C-alpha cells in the first residue's frame with residue numbers, strides 16, 4: 001500500500017512538472033530547481049521557487065528524513081527504474097562501496113555550487129529580494145540531446161556500473177546537502193520488533209544500505225543516504241521495522257553516521273555476492289574523476305551532472321575493467337584516455353583564448369577557434 005502511494009506520488013509529481021512546463025509556463029512560477037538555492041540565493045540573495053523548494057526540503061528532512069529523495073525526485077525514480085529493468089533482464093550489477101560515496105558529492109557541492117557563488121556574493125551588493133518568476137523554467141536545463149544523454153548516463157549507465165542508485169550515492173550534491181538534516185531527522189526507520197536476520201530489508205533497499213546490520217547494531221537506520229522510501233519496512237516479513245518518532249533529546253547522533261564506516265560494507269560483502277569494494281583505489285578514482293569531469297564540463301553544453309557521470313563511468317571502466325581480452329582492455333583504456341587528453345587540450349586553449357581576448361590580442365585567439373569553434377564563456 002505504502003509503495004503504491006510512493007509510486008503515485010512520483011507519477012503525480014511528474015505530471016505537475018509537465019503541467020508547469022507546458023500549461024502554466026513561466027507566468028507565475030519560474031524554474032523550480034534545487035540549484036537555485038546556490039545560483040540565486042547564495043549568489044544574489046534572490047528568493048525564488050527553487051529556493052523555497054530547498055528550504056521546504058531541508059525542513060521536511062529534519063522532521064521526516066529524505067522524503068524529497070524517495071518520494072519526489074525524478075532522478076532517484078529513474079535509477080530505481082533502471083535497477084528494476086536490469087533485474088528483469090537478469091543483469092545484477094554489483095553495488096560498489098567506496099569512501100568516495102561520502103566525499104565526492106560533498107566535493108561537487110562545495111566546488112561547483114557553494115564556493116563560486118559565495119565568492120561572487122562577497123564581491124557584489126548582496127541583498128535579499130523575492131522573484132518567483134525568475135529564472136525561466138529552461139534556464140538551467142540542457143537541450144534535448146544533452147538532456148537525453150544525462151538521463152542515459154546518470155540514470156541507467158551509472159546504475160549498471162556502480163550499482164544501486166549510483167548517481168545518488170557517488171555524485172548528487174543535493175543528496176550531500178540533505179545528509180546533515182537527515183541524520184537529525186525525528187522520524188526514522190527503527191527496529192520495533194523481533195528480527196530474524198533474513199536480510200530481506202537489505203536486499204530491498206534501493207540505495208544499498210545494509211538495513212539488517214544497522215537496525216540490529218543501532219536500533220535504527222543511521223545511514224544518511226536513507227531516502228525514507230519504506231521499501232525495507234514493507235518488505236520485512238516479521239514486522240520488525242517501523243517508521244517512528246524519537247524524542248530528539250534522547251536520540252543518539254554520532255559523527256560516524258556521516259563518515260564512511262568499513263564494517264557495514266564488509267559485512268555486506270561477506271553475505272552477498274552483488275556487492276564490491278573499490279576502496280583501495282579510491283585516490284586514483286578521485287583524481288581521474290576530477291580531471292576527466294573538468295576536461296568535458298561545459299563543452300558542447302555538457303552540464304556538471306553529465307560531466308561527472310561520464311567521468312566516473314570512464315574511470316570505472318579503466319580501473320575495474322574486467323574484459324578478458326588484454327588487447328581490447330588496453331585499446332579501450334587508450335581510447336578513453338585519448339578522448340579526455342584531447343578535451344583537456346581544448347579546455348586549456350579555451351582558457352588561453354579567453355585570456356588573449358581579454359588582453360585584446362585576437363590573433364592569438366585564432367588557435368583556440370581552430371580547435372573549438374564554439375561560443376566560449378562571454379565570447
Ligand code: SF4
Pocket residue numbers: 068069070073074075076077167168169172173174175176227
Ligand atoms: S540524491 Fe539527488 S538524485 Fe538522488 S534522489 Fe536525492 S536529490 Fe534525487
Ligand code: SF4
Pocket residue numbers: 189204205206207208209211221225226227228229230231232233
Ligand atoms: S533504509 Fe529503508 S527506507 Fe531507507 S532507503 Fe533503504 S529501503 Fe528505503
Ligand code: SF4
Pocket residue numbers: 194195196197198199200201202211212215235236237238239240241
Ligand atoms: S527484513 Fe525484517 S526480519 Fe528480515 S532482517 Fe530485515 S528487519 Fe530483520
